[in-house]
Amino acid sequence: MNPYEPQKIEKKWQEKWEKEKIYRAIDFDPKPKFYTLIEFPYPSGAGLHVGHARSWSAMDAFSRKKRMEGFNVLYPIGWDAFGLPAENYALKMGRHPSQTVSENIARFKKQCQDLGFSFDWEREINTTDPKYYQWTQWIFLRLLEKGLAYRAKTPVNWCPFCKTTLADEEVLADGLHERCGQPTEKRQQEQWLLKITQYAQRLLDDLRLVDYSSKIAIQQVNWIGKKEGINIVYEIEKTEEKVTVFTTRPDTNFGATFVVLAPEHPLVEKIVIEEYKEKTLNYVAAAKAKTEEERISQGRKKTGVFTGCYALNPLTNLRMPIWVSDFALMSFGTGAVVGVPGHDLRDFEFAKEFDLKIIRVVVGPDGDTSDIFKPEQVQEQEGKMVNSDFLNGLDIKAATKRMMDYIEQKGWGKRQTIFHLRDWIFSRQHYWGEPIPVVHCPKCGAVPVSEKDLPVELPYVEKYEPSGTGESPLAKMTDWVNTKCPRCGGLAKRETDTMPNWAGSNWYFLRYLDNQNDKSLADSQKIKYWMPVDLYQGGFEHTTLHLLYSRFIHKFLYDIGAVNTPEPYAKRRSHGIVLGPDNRKMSKSFGNVVNPDEIVLKYGADTLRLYEMFMGPFDQAIAWSEQSLQGCSRFLGRVWQLFQNNVKAEETPADLLRKLHLTIRKVGQDLEDLKFNTMVASLMEFINDWSDSYLSREDAQLFAQILAPSAPHIAEEIWCETLGNQFSVHQQPWPTYNPQLIVEKMLTVIVQVTGRVRGQVQIENGRSVIQSEVEAVAKKEPRVAQYLTGKEIRRTIFVPGKLINFVV
RNA sequence: GCCGGGGUGAUGAAACUGGUAAACAUGCGAGAUUUAGGAUCUCGUGCCGAAAGGUUUGCGGGUUCGACUCCCGCCCCCGGCACCA
Numbered sequence: 001m002n003p004y005e006p007q008k009i010e011k012k013w014q015e016k017w018e019k020e021k022i023y024r025a026i027d028f029d030p031k032p033k034f035y036t037l038i039e040f041p042y043p044s045g046a047g048l049h050v051g052h053a054r055s056w057s058a059m060d061a062f063s064r065k066k067r068m069e070g071f072n073v074l075y076p077i078g079w080d081a082f083g084l085p086a087e088n089y090a091l092k093m094g095r096h097p098s099q100t101v102s103e104n105i106a107r108f109k110k111q112c113q114d115l116g117f118s119f120d121w122e123r124e125i126n127t128t129d130p131k132y133y134q135w136t137q138w139i140f141l142r143l144l145e146k147g148l149a150y151r152a153k154t155p156v157n158w159c160p161f162c163k164t165t166l167a168d169e170e171v172l173a174d175g176l177h178e179r180c181g182q183p184t185e186k187r188q189q190e191q192w193l194l195k196i197t198q199y200a201q202r203l204l205d206d207l208r209l210v211d212y213s214s215k216i217a218i219q220q221v222n223w224i225g226k227k228e229g230i231n232i233v234y235e236i237e238k239t240e241e242k243v244t245v246f247t248t249r250p251d252t253n254f255g256a257t258f259v260v261l262a263p264e265h266p267l268v269e270k271i272v273i274e275e276y277k278e279k280t281l282n283y284v285a286a287a288k289a290k291t292e293e294e295r296i297s298q299g300r301k302k303t304g305v306f307t308g309c310y311a312l313n314p315l316t317n318l319r320m321p322i323w324v325s326d327f328a329l330m331s332f333g334t335g336a337v338v339g340v341p342g343h344d345l346r347d348f349e350f351a352k353e354f355d356l357k358i359i360r361v362v363v364g365p366d367g368d369t370s371d372i373f374k375p376e377q378v379q380e381q382e383g384k385m386v387n388s389d390f391l392n393g394l395d396i397k398a399a400t401k402r403m404m405d406y407i408e409q410k411g412w413g414k415r416q417t418i419f420h421l422r423d424w425i426f427s428r429q430h431y432w433g434e435p436i437p438v439v440h441c442p443k444c445g446a447v448p449v450s451e452k453d454l455p456v457e458l459p460y461v462e463k464y465e466p467s468g469t470g471e472s473p474l475a476k477m478t479d480w481v482n483t484k485c486p487r488c489g490g491l492a493k494r495e496t497d498t499m500p501n502w503a504g505s506n507w508y509f510l511r512y513l514d515n516q517n518d519k520s521l522a523d524s525q526k527i528k529y530w531m532p533v534d535l536y537q538g539g540f541e542h543t544t545l546h547l548l549y550s551r552f553i554h555k556f557l558y559d560i561g562a563v564n565t566p567e568p569y570a571k572r573r574s575h576g577i578v579l580g581p582d583n584r585k586m587s588k589s590f591g592n593v594v595n596p597d598e599i600v601l602k603y604g605a606d607t608l609r610l611y612e613m614f615m616g617p618f619d620q621a622i623a624w625s626e627q628s629l630q631g632c633s634r635f636l637g638r639v640w641q642l643f644q645n646n647v648k649a650e651e652t653p654a655d656l657l658r659k660l661h662l663t664i665r666k667v668g669q670d671l672e673d674l675k676f677n678t679m680v681a682s683l684m685e686f687i688n689d690w691s692d693s694y695l696s697r698e699d700a701q702l703f704a705q706i707l708a709p710s711a712p713h714i715a716e717e718i719w720c721e722t723l724g725n726q727f728s729v730h731q732q733p734w735p736t737y738n739p740q741l742i743v744e745k746m747l748t749v750i751v752q753v754t755g756r757v758r759g760q761v762q763i764e765n766g767r768s769v770i771q772s773e774v775e776a777v778a779k780k781e782p783r784v785a786q787y788l789t790g791k792e793i794r795r796t797i798f799v800p801g802k803l804i805n806f807v808v
Numbered sequence: 809g810c811c812g813g814g815g816u817g818a819u820g821a822a823a824c825u826g827g828u829a830a831a832c833a834u835g836c837g838a839g840a841u842u843u844a845g846g847a848u849c850u851c852g853u854g855c856c857g858a859a860a861g862g863u864u865u866g867c868g869g870g871u872u873c874g875a876c877u878c879c880c881g882c883c884c885c886c887g888g889c890a891c892c893a
Contacts, residue, residue, distance in 0.1 A: 173889065218812055219888060227892075247893060260893090302891085327891045337893050345809085346891055420892070540887075614833070616820055621886085628820065631833045637848085678822070681832035688832090750828050755874040757828050797873050803827050807873045 004640035006604025010713040014116050022728055023067075023118040025074035027513075028529055034071040035530050036063045037509055037569070039538035039546070040078045040125070042501075043104040045089045048111040049586070050594050050612065050624065051578040057609040058575070058618060058676050059537050060117045064709035065671045067118075068734035074530060075118055076512040078125030079105050082133075083501025084162055084179055087432035091465060097432045098460070101128060111596065115605045116712055118730070123512045127434075127504030132511060134455035135521040136503050137437040139553065141448050142560055144438070148195045149426065151446060155331070156425050158187040163466035165189060167425045167500065169223075169545045178541075189470055192436060192497065194424040196552045200224050202566075203421075203551055211571040213619070216543050223544040225420020230404050231334060232413035234259065234311035237319065241271055243311055246333030246416060249340065250407060251399035254388040255361035258339040259311045259322045260304065260350065263287035264330040271322065273308030280305045280324060287326045302327060302346075302353045314412055315389070325350060333418060361388045362396060424549065426500060429472045431464035433498030441485035441492035450486050456494070472496040505546050506553040509533055509568060521562065528564050536569040539577070547572065573674060576621040578612075583623045594624050606711040607633040613676035613710060635684055636714055639707065642690050643718050647700045656693045657741055659686055660702060664737040667706045676710075683707060697723065702735045751778040752805040753787040769800040778804050 017023065038059050041052055063075040081101045089104075090097035105126065112119065125132055143149040157166040161182035170178050177184050196203075204224050207217050229248035236243055243259060261268055263284045272280045283305040304325030311320045320338070327346055328337045341351035342360040351358050362383040385391040390406075391399040407413045427436070435456045437449040449456055459480040464473045474496040475481060485492035507521065513530045514522035538547070547569075554568040579585060580592025587593065599608045611629040616622040652660070663686040670679035686703070695703065701723055708715035708729045719729035747768040751759045759781045767773045775796065778784055784806075791808035798804050 215812065215887085222811065222889060225889085225892080229893080245893080249893080325891095327893095329892070332892050334893095340893090344893070346893075349891090418892090420889085544888085614820090620814095622820070625820070625834070628834050634848090635833085641848095677820090678832080681822075684832055748828085752827085752874070755827095755872090760828070795873065797827095799827060803874090805827085805873055 002644055004637045004714070006606060006636075006713065007601070009717040010114075010116060010605050013713050013716045014113055016727065017116070017118070017730075018113075018121070020728070021122075022730060023073075023075070023120050024122065025076070025120045026072055027526055029072040031070055031072040033074065033530055033534075034063075034066045035074045035509075035533045035535075036066070037533045037536045038075075038077070039542065040080050040505070040508060041108065042080045042083065042085055043101065043108045044085060045093070045100065045104055046588070046593070047104075047107055048596050049578075050596050050599075050608075051586075053115060053596050053608060054578050054612040054615075055537055055539075055575045056112075056117055057115070057612045058674070059535075060609070060712075061613065061676065061679075061709040062535070062671055062674070064118055064712065064730060065668070065734060067730065068705070068708070068732060070733065074123075074512065075120065076123040076125075077112065077117075077119045077121075078123075078508060078512065079108070079127065080501070080505050080508070081105065081126055081128045082433050082499075082504055084164070084428075084430065084432075085501075087430055087464070088162070088180075090432070096460070096462075097464075098128070114600055115596070115609065118712070123515050125508060125511050125515050127508065130455040130457050131518065133434045133504065135511070136434050136499065136507070137449075137454050137456060138451065138521065139507060139557070140499070140503075141437060141451060141454075142562075143194060143556065144448050146556075146560070148198065148556065149192060150195065151190060151192055153188060153190040154193070154425075155186045156189050156191055157184045158189070159184050160468075162430075163468040164429045165191060165425055165427055167502075168422050169424075169548070170500075178545075187470070192426040192495075194426050194552075196424045196549075197419060197421055199552050199555055200226070200419040200421050202555060203548065206551075206555075206567055210567050210569060213573055215540070216547070216572055216574060219540075219543045220548060223421065223548065226417060227419070228415070228417050229333075230407060230413050231416045232338065232407060234313065234320070234338075236271055236322070237310040237312060239271055239309070241267060243267060243322065243336050244334045244413075245336045245338040246418065247338055249343070249396075249400065250403040250413075251385065251388075251391060251394075251396050252340040252343045252361050253313070253315055253338070253403060253407075254391065255340045255342045255359040256313050256316075256320060256338045257318065257341060257351070257357040257359060258320050258347075260325045260328045260337045260339055261307075261322065262328040262330040262335040263324055263326055265324075265328075265335045267336070268307065268324055271307055271309045276306060276308040280307055283324060290326070302350045304350065304354065306354075314410070321356070323350075323354070331422075359387060361386060361391075424552075426503075427497035428500050429470060430466055430498055431458075431461060431473045433501065434458070434503055435474070436495040436497055436499060438495040439483055439485055439492045440495060441488060441490060443490055444485055444487045444492075446495070447485055447487045447492070453486070458498075472498060474498070502546055502549050506550045507557070509536075509550075510557075510563065524562075524564070531563060532565045532567060533569045534571060536572045538572070538574060540574045543574075573619070575618050576616075578615075579621055579623040581624050581626070586624075599629070603629065603633045604636075604713070606636055606714050610636065610680055610711055614680040616677055618674050618676055632680075635687065636711060638687055638691065639711075640714065640718075642687060643700060643704070643722050646690060646694045647697055647723075648694045650694070650696060652696045652699045653693055656689055656695065657699065658744070659689050660695070660699055661737040661741045664702065664706055664735050665742070668734065668737075671709065680710060683710070701725065704729055705732050705735050708732075747801055749774055749778070749801070750803040751781055751784045752803065753784060754807050755805060758787050759783040765801075771796075771798045771800075771804075774798065774804050778806075 036059055038056055063073050067073045086097050086101055090100045093100055157171045159166055159177040161180050171184050172178050175183055204226060227248055229246055230250050231244050231246050233242050233244050268284060304323045307322045309322045311322055313320055339347040341347040341358045343362055363386050383396055385394050385399045404415055435458055437456045439447050441447050459477055461477060467473055481493050483492055483494050510522045513526040517523055555566060557563045558566050582592050584590055611632040614632055663682050666682040667679050704715050704719045715729050719725050720727055745765055746762045747765050748760050749763050749768055750757060751761060761777050761781050763774055793806050793808055795807040
């Protein structure tokens with residue numbers, strides 16, 4: 001008896017693989033290249049998560065199969081170690097982040113090695129290494145040079161808990177910070193911003209160049225949020241001022257009855273009439289004092305004040321009262337809205353609240369305009385124009401176009417495209433990040449650090465707690481802060497804000513290609529050889545964060561000639577998260593965290609890897625189940641026994657040989673399609689058949705080969721030790737199935753009577769496509785005959801090789 | 809509200825372009841082995857029924873010889889966005 005003991009074999013092979021460097025990716029190798037990328041982890045104090053293991057096991061199996069297929073595969077890993085979580089963890093431990101980060105990295109690396117992932121460790125990277133972030137800073141200097149990095153005092157998101165500003169993408173829909181889950185506020189602060197908006201159209205258009213799963217692509221499209229409309233300029237009665245509104249529905253302009261300004265709109269103070277001044281300014285002040293949360297908590301109840309002014313609608317010569325209300329947002333469009341209460345629910349609610357005129361200009365299919373003073377009568381859908389002069393009778397789409405042309409002709413306005421996407425707030429008031437390579441000089445302003453002085457190293461600071469004042473903790477480091485202006489040589493101060501944690505991950509996939517380069521971020525020939533990433537696998541949560549940011553930065557690098565492709569990732573897929581056994585997100589506070597180390601210790605790495613692939617569809621969230629994992633452990637135990645006992649020096653029986661070749665095809669296809677769960681199922685199906693039979697030594701080898709990507713250790717042990725082959729199974733070619741062996745001699749044909757299954761018949765393969773032959777045999781089948789006697793067959797439907805249906 | 813994705817056994821789930829619904833695994837039941845437990849192995853397992861048979865993919869309708877799959881209406885769950893003009 002020779003039991004399967006993973007603990008005895010796994011370490012041995014991991015060391016051998018590392019020693020022989022069989023997973024090394026070779027630059028410029030003539031074999032076709034394949035770049036598989038997983039999102040490099042933030043090395044948290046909690047260690048590797050079973051969720052990491054899910055994605056990486058699957059991509060490891062995928063990459064191993066690609067290697068066996070003859071590709072020069074690059075499957076690298078590194079550490080995304082700057083940022084808030086790393087800093088918060090170190091603060092909690094009362095230690096310096098540089099220490100905790102390197103310890104955590106060591107632990108992560110050990111865990112990856114224990115799982116036997118086929119990473120090319122020579123290409124390991126770390127975003128907190130000055131030799132790495134030198135190039136992160138270099139990219140910032142290039143952005144600055146091209147005017148894509150700028151300083152501005154703008155309303156920004158502020159997390160009082162983390163004491164830093166945040167990008168819009170880091171604030172969740174309910175106003176919570178995506179990292180700490182605490183509510184955020186709006187603040188006015190001078191910030192570094194990146195002009196991602198300048199790339200909005202290309203980020204949208206170039207989605208056509210890539211293969212992203214539709215969920216990801218649609219989410220990016222929505223986030224970029226392109227809207228086409230028109231800016232209309234209205235004269236304001238008795239003043240020289242004009243007000244510009246943005247609308248996507250100019251077709252309804254004959255129904256416009258009022259104008260609303262956002263409280264922050266600069267026109268408010270200029271135009272308000274004395275009589276209304278106090279009340280209006282009070283409203284503005286009150287609105288500004290309210291937090292986002294307070295505004296939302298009022299629900300849809302409309303508030304507002306009249307300014308005493310009127311805008312003139314040139315179409316109708318109607319005097320439209322100008323109001324101020326906080327439902328108009330300064331951050332969207334022009335900060336001013338034209339109210340069409342007959343056809344917009346918010347405008348309707350506002351008009352009802354303040355008794356403003358409502359005109360209906362669109363009718364729906366029912367044509368009913370009788371009771372427009374009910375909200376359910378607000379017409380926002382498709383329809384035909386009425387009460388609209390030259391638009392009457394047109395449908396709303398045609399009317400929109402006609403009106404836009406008309407307004408532009410008359411010079412009353414101009415077509416305008418706007419985006420939901422905002423410029424990227426790039427400053428963080430924290431210690432643990434890349435210093436922004438800029439010096440502030442009283443004479444010269446913000447001056448970039450010279451390229452030869454990169455990296456601007458993050459100084460070692462004992463006290464690095466965020467101040468909460470809006471100033472970075474680096475500001476207290478006077479020795480470091482006080483410097484000379486690179487331009488005039490006068491006394492100046494360093495920028496003390498640091499970059500967000502997304503800065504290092506913007507371009508990390510390029511550094512894997514050439515991680516020792518000190519002349520450029522990576523050698524251009526190597527970039528040309530390896531890029532783009534062929535398959536990028538990561539979490540859904542990064543769709544409008546890292547994924548969008550890195551596309552933007554890559555496009556910028558493309559524009560300055562640093563890379564050779566407009567898009568970094570040819571294909572993007574996402575995986576579902578692994579939930580705790582209680583179906584909740586794994587969290588220390590729920591006590592439902594599964595530690596991969598314990599699983600490896602108890603069942604071995606191969607079992608863990610196999611289970612993570614088998615647990616369910618790859619893109620779906622699945623709860624952890626140790627019982628189900630035991631099924632995978634049993635499977636490997638049976639595989640082990642079969643290789644010991646059910647391999648003979650005889651030819652494999654035909655049935656099993658056919659099954660083997662079907663399995664080779666299925667496993668290969670499923671790996672290619674990232675259908676890991678059914679891939680494992682087909683391996684299991686095969687051994688269920690094998691256990692009643694036996695394989696020849698040669699065919700047993702084939703099975704070891706197709707098992708190798710999913711369970712690399714046991715496959716290697718079997719390959720070398722049980723079957724006595726030469727190291728390594730992972731360097732064998734991927735088996736090809738023999739199409740002739742897959743052909744079945746006898747085919748099962750389903751017999752239906754009026755669509756109901758009444759029996760099945762075995763027909764020799766060649767004959768199963770001839771209707772008359774199948775029909776004759778089928779009619780003789782007793783169960784079928786029973787349903788046919790005394791009935792007239794009105795029709796016979798025949799699907800060659802599959803089915804015959806008698807309709808009676 | 810808008811935009812996506814879903815709803816199939818006790819559970820995770822399979823099902824190619826419409827062609828035997830429930831592969832594979834878990835769980836459960838029975839048995840074998842064992843001093844016992846565990847492990848392992850064999851058989852069974854959608855539901856109703858002793859059986860023959862009937863019946864089943866969120867609900868209601870439709871197309872079709874035939875629908876988890878296509879069409880129409882509705883309900884529910886998950887994700888994203890949202891006083892966005």
